[in-house]
Amino acid sequence: MKVILQETLEGVGDLGDLLDVSNGFARNYLLPRKKAVEANSRNIKEFEHAKRAAAEKAKKEKQDIEAHGKKISAVSLTIAAQVGKDDKMFGSVTAKDIADGLAEQGFTVDRRKIQLAQPIKELGTFAIAIKLPREVTATIAVHVVKKQEEQAEPEEAAPTA
Template identity: 75%
Template sequence: MKVILQETMDGVGHLGDLLDVRDGFARNFLLPRKKAVLANSRSIKAFEHVKRVAAEKAKKEKLEIEVHAKNVSAVTLTIEAQVGKDDKMFGSVTSKDLAEALAVQGFTIDRRKIQLAQPIKELGTITVPIKMPREVTATVTVRVVKKQEPEAAAEA
């Protein structure tokens, strides 16, 4: 009996596969549990249509994500860090700090999507990748600079 799988099943096939299975397996397991539908010309055409619509929707969604990634990549973050003798930083800049700085710029990015291998512990400029949905990656330039002390407080 020919069936079209409605979901991916280990050892059987993937979503949308057209399979030739035994009649008992189809009647007793696949069809009652709605894991497959009978493969006639009508169901094949309907499934192809659904697949085409989903592909177009995914393509449009990926374009929107790429535009968003381009906007995020255009941003340069400047983070002021407190430094001591010999420009040695107190603490470090983490992905949480980067997410907060991006939020100030108007971009809501989950800190777990910021792919910072280890916290930034030095002054300078670093490019940090940000993982977006649909295998899209944006890169943000982060400048870590010395925090300027208020001159009025230093003189008083």
């Protein structure tokens, strides 16, 4: 009996495969459990239509994600870090800091999707990759600069009477 698989079955086939299986296997296992449908002309046309619709939807979704990736790639992020003697940084810039900086500019990115091998521990400009769905990657420029220390103004003493 010819059947179209409705899901991937290990050792049998993948979703959408057109298989020729024994009548007993099809009637007693595949069809009652809705793991396959009989391969008649109507079911084949229906499945191919669903496959085309899914492919078009996936293509449109990927284009939307690529457009979003281009918007993110246009972002230049500046992070001010506290430095000490010889421009040695205190602490480091992590994926969380980058995600917070992107959130301030209106881009919501999961910090786990920011491809940062190790935290940034020096001043400079770095290209950081952000992994988006559907194998789309955006790259942003992160500038790590010195934090400008604000001069504390001496408070004027109120005259005591």
